[in-house]
Every structure is written in C-alpha cells, then in structure tokens.
Amino acid sequence: MKTPIPFIDLAAQQARIRDRVEAAMRRTLDHGAYIMGPELGELEAKLAEFCGARHAIGCSNGTDAITLVLMAKNVGQGQAVFCPSFTFAATAEVVAFLGATPYFVDIEPDTYNMDPASLKAAIGEAREAGLKPVGVISVDLFGLPADYDAIEPIVEENGLWLLSDAAQGFGGVYKDRKVGTIGVATTTSFFPAKPLGAYGDGGAVFTDDDDLAALIRSLLFHGKGEDRYDNVRIGMNGRLDSLQAGILQEKLAIFPAEIEERNRIAARYSEGFENLLVTPHVPEGSVSVWAQYTVRAPGKNRDAIVAALKDKGVPTAIYYPKPLHQQTAYENFPAAAGGLPVSERVAQEVFSLPMHAYLDQETQDFIIDSVRSVLQRV
Ligand SMILES: *Cc1c(COP(=O)(O)O)cnc(C)c1O
Numbered sequence: 468m469k470t471p472i473p474f475i476d477l478a479a480q481q482a483r484i485r486d487r488v489e490a491a492m493r494r495t496l497d498h499g500a501y502i503m504g505p506e507l508g509e510l511e512a513k514l515a516e517f518c519g520a521r522h523a524i525g526c527s528n529g530t531d532a533i534t535l536v537l538m539a540k541n542v543g544q545g546q547a548v549f550c551p552s553f554t555f556a557a558t559a560e561v562v563a564f565l566g567a568t569p570y571f572v573d574i575e576p577d578t579y580n581m582d583p584a585s586l587k588a589a590i591g592e593a594r595e596a597g598l599k600p601v602g603v604i605s606v607d608l609f610g611l612p613a614d615y616d617a618i619e620p621i622v623e624e625n626g627l628w629l630l631s632d633a634a635q636g637f638g639g640v641y642k643d644r645k646v647g648t649i650g651v652a653t654t655t656s657f658f659p660a661k662p663l664g665a666y667g668d669g670g671a672v673f674t675d676d677d678d679l680a681a682l683i684r685s686l687l688f689h690g691k692g693e694d695r696y697d698n699v700r701i702g703m704n705g706r707l708d709s710l711q712a713g714i715l716q717e718k719l720a721i722f723p724a725e726i727e728e729r730n731r732i733a734a735r736y737s738e739g740f741e742n743l744l745v746t747p748h749v750p751e752g753s754v755s756v757w758a759q760y761t762v763r764a765p766g767k768n769r770d771a772i773v774a775a776l777k778d779k780g781v782p783t784a785i786y787y788p789k790p791l792h793q794q795t796a797y798e799n800f801p802a803a804a805g806g807l808p809v810s811e812r813v814a815q816e817v818f819s820l821p822m823h824a825y826l827d828q829e830t831q832d833f834i835i836d837s838v839r840s841v842l843q844r845v
Contacts, residue, residue, distance in 0.1 A: 468829045472821055474782040475660050479825035480725075484717050488666075491713035504709030510716050511671075517719065518637070518647030520673035522680035525707030526687050529634040529656020530557040532670035533604065534564065535705055536630050536652045539682045540602060542567045547598040549589055550632075551581045552790040552802060553810040554606045558632050559791050563800070568598055571792040571802035576809050577748040579608045579761070579817075583617035589803040590625050596801065602628045607636025607646060609786070609819075610662060610758035611749060615641050615649055630654065634670075635758035638662055638726050642752040647673040652683075657707075657715060662729070662756040663722050665711040725824035729757040732826050736760055739835035743842055745816075759786055763816040767845055773818055775841040781834050783818045790814050 469476070481488070495504060507525050514523035526532050542548060548562040552571035559569035570593050573585035581603075590600050603622050605613040613631070622629045629650035633639070637655035639646040647653045655661075657669030674680050685691050690702030733755070737746040745763040749755050764772060773783050790810040792802040820834060 468827065468833060471780060472782060472830055472834070473823075474784055474821050475823045476825045477659060477664070477823075480721075480823070484721060487717045487720075488714055491717055492710055495709045495713050501709050502706060504712070506709045506712035506716065507707060510707075510712040510719070513716060513719055514647075514671055515673070517722075518645045518673060520647045520653070521675040521677070522673065523647070524672045524674075524680060524683050524687070525712055526670045526672060527705045527707060528668040529632075529654060529658060529661075529670040530561060531687070531703070531705040532654035532656070532672045533557065533630065533632060534561045534703070535672055535683045535686050536654060536679075537561055537565055537567075537602075538686050538702075539679055540628060540651075542601060545599055546601045547593040547801075548602045548604060549586055549593075549600070550604040551606050551608070551810070552792040552807050553579060553787060553813065554608060554632075554791065555634070555787070556791060556794070556796075557634070558604055558606055559797060559800070562604070563797070567601075568593075569791075569797065569800050570598070570600075571790075571797075571800065571807060573803055573807040573809050574608075574813070575614070576813060578611055578614070578750065579813065580611060580613040581605050581618060582809065583614060583621055585803045585807070586618065587621050590621070590627075592804055593801070600625060600627055602630060604630045604632050605650070606632045606634075607639060609747065609761050610635050610639060610756040611747070612636055612639050612641035612646055612649070612753050612755075614750070615644070634658075634661060636756060638722060638756040640752075640754035648675065651676060652679060657711065662726070662758050663715070663718055665715050665718070667708075667711050669707050669711045669715065671707075726754075726756050728824040729822065730754070732822065732824075732831060733757050733760055735831055736820065736835065740838065743839060757822050759784075759819040760822040761786065761817050761819045763813065763818075764842060765816055767842070769816055769818055771845045772841055775845060776837060779837045779841065781837045782821060785818055787817075788814060
C-alpha cells in the first residue's frame with residue numbers, strides 16, 4: 468500500500484506508460500510541428516472511433532469546448548441556457564461569458580444529474596420572465612451519463628438544442644449510446660485529473676453534424692476561412708497542441724482497461740458501504756467512468772467524517788461544497804422556482820473517496836475499513 472494514499476494516482480499511471488509517452492513526445496520534438504502537427508489528426512481519428520461520433524475536434528480545454536459550441540449556436544444576450552447548479556463552474560461560466568443567462572436547474576438526489584422535471588419547469592418560467600430559451604447543457608456528473616431519455620423529449624418539445632458536458636463522463640455509456648454521440652454536440656476535458664487526462668490542458672468537441680464541425684474548426688482558429696490568414700468570422704485561439712495530442716493517444720490506448728478497473732473498484736466500495744452510506748446509483752444500462760466516487764451520510768456530520776478519515780490517512784475531497792446559484796458570481800442568475808433544494812442539501816452532505824485505476828486491493832480494503840470504523844463513531 469502506497470502511503471500517503473493519493474486521492475488520484477497520476478504517478479502510477481505515468482510509470483505504466485512513461486516509455487511510450489517519452490517516445491511520443493520525442494516524435495513531436497523531432498518534427499517540430501508543435502501546433503497542428505500530425506498528432507492532432509491522429510488523436511481526433513482515434514477519439515471519433517472510440518466513441519462513434521462522426522467528428523472529434525481537439526481543442527484547448529473543456530471550458531473552451533463548451534464555449535465553441537455556444538459560439539457556433541450564436542448564444543448571446545436575452546437568451547437562456549439551462550444547466551445544473553451542482554457542477555463545476557465552467558458549465559455556467561461560458562453561458563454568462565457570452566452574455567446569455569445561465570438558468571439553474573435542480574438535480575436528482577440519487578444520480579446528482581439534471582432533474583428533468585426541474586428543467587421542464589425552468590423553461591416555462593424563463594419564457595414568462597421574457598427570456599428566450601435556446602439550449603440545455605446537461606452534465607455527466609462524477610462520470611455518470613445524465614438521464615437523456617427524459618431530457619431529450621423536453622429539449623425537442625421546446626425547440627432547443629442539447630449540449631452534453633461530458634468533461635467528467637467521456638468513456639461512459641448510456642443505453643447502447645456512447646458518450647460523445649449525445650446531443651447536437653458533446654464536449655469533454657483532458658485536464659490531467661479527469662478520467663482521460665493529458666499532461667496539460669486539453670479538450671474536445673464531438674458531433675455528427677458536418678456543418679457544426681466545420682464551423683467549430685474555424686472558430687477555434689481565429690475564425691479562419693480558406694486558410695489561416697483568411698478571417699471570415701470572430702473566433703478564438705482554441706487549439707490543442709501536438710505534444711498533448713501525442714500524449715493523449717498513449718492515454719487513450721489504456722483508457723478502456725482503466726474504465727473497467729474503476730468500475731471494479733466502485734463495485735467493491737459500494738458493496739463495502741452497503742447500508743452504511745448513500746452510495747452512487749448507476750441506472751440500468753448506464754456505465755460510469757467514475758470521475759469521482761461520491762457518497763453521503765445524511766444526518767451525520769460530514770466535517771467530522773472527513774476529519775476522522777484524514778487522521779486515518781484516507782484523503783477525501785468535496786465536489787461541490789456550494790452549488791453555483793449560491794456562489795457570489797452566479798447568485799443573481801435565475802434558478803428554477805422553489806429554489807434548488809436537492810442541490811443545496813447534497814452540497815452539505817457529499818464527500819468523495821480516492822478513485823483511480825491504480826488503487827490496489829489492500830488500499831481499497833484499508834479505505835473501506837476506515838470508512839466503516841469512522842461511521843460507527845461519528
Ligand atoms: C473540468 C470540467 C469542465 C472544464 O474543463 P477544463 O478542461 O478544466 O476547462 C467543464 N465542465 C465540467 C463538468 C468539468 O468537470
């Protein structure tokens with residue numbers, strides 16, 4: 468057992484692929500095409516094949532990936548885009564950054580993903596408030612795909628588009644559909660700690676729409692037209708660099724085996740915590756990539772649990788201590804009527820345990836035993 472126990476063990480993964488990563492980096496250093504080198508196209512082809520999307524477009528990070536889709540959809544002033552409040556800030560940030568209104572929706576207490584009923588209510592409320600609903604950003608929180616069968620009809624009935632923010636969920640499955648093929652576009656992040664992480668910033672947009680793909684490729688390259696010095700629209704610098712694209716190919720090669728391992732560990736955790744904690748619920752037909760393994764102990768003092776685990780040498784993290792609609796930067800944006808009680812409650816209760824593909828059985832047992840003994844005392 469490694470001590471101290473790492474929350475995410477990127478070093479163990481690096482040791483496994485270090486030779487291949489060094490060789491990939493050396494290839495980039497040798498040819499010298501640091502931007503738009505051959506690694507980018509190779510990675511995009513592999514990512515598209517992996518998830519079954521027609522187009523995979525590498526970009527600078529998961530935040531820019533969302534921004535690029537919203538720019539392509541002309542999101543701006545007077546428009547409402549619906550998203551959960553219990554998520555990483557980037558999901559709502561880009562909506563506000565483009566001058567539109569992020570409209571916060573509540574989540575379901577068992578999956579922590581968007582509550583379709585709350586979404587439906589919020590769309591009606593936004594219209595009454597004089598906003599123009601245009602789109603929905605669902606989030607595959609903690610690696611679990613959102614409830615797309617329930618969300619998609621609401622999106623369609625209201626003439627909206629759906630963007631799937633799979634920064635945490637890429638690699639997952641929703642009822643025979645792979646994450647990357649859902650919505651008008653799916654976005655992901657290659658931030659180092661995400662399930663598929665680079666050694667720096669990176670992201671991708673997935674879509675089956677040829678026109679949307681072409682538009683996004685232009686937008687991420689300063690609105691280029693025929694070539695890079697032909698500027699036909701306002702864009703941004705949103706490219707993924709060759710070194711990261713090379714590294715990511717090595718990471719992608721071991722990703723399926725890592726997802727299986729994460730699922731084995733999650734299953735062992737959930738068995739070990741049965742009747743003790745609210746463990747993550749994975750609906751029938753869904754495969755999570757376990758970006759986080761997040762639990763709750765309603766009625767118990769979370770701070771005391773986390774402190775006692777720390778004393779035992781078990782690291783934890785809290786995703787997320789405050790939902791976005793209660794954050795200083797977002798508290799003036801609208802939220803579904805009646806407030807967002809589930810988001811507010813779970814933010815007080817959740818904590819996440821170490822989760823990565825290199826957690827050996829001895830460490831898993833130590834964590835399970837530690838949690839069990841701490842919960843008997845607090
Ligand atoms: C990490 C994350 C992002 C942003 O990705 P970056 O690559 O850090 O910009 C967006 N949405 C969610 C849900 C995330 O977890």
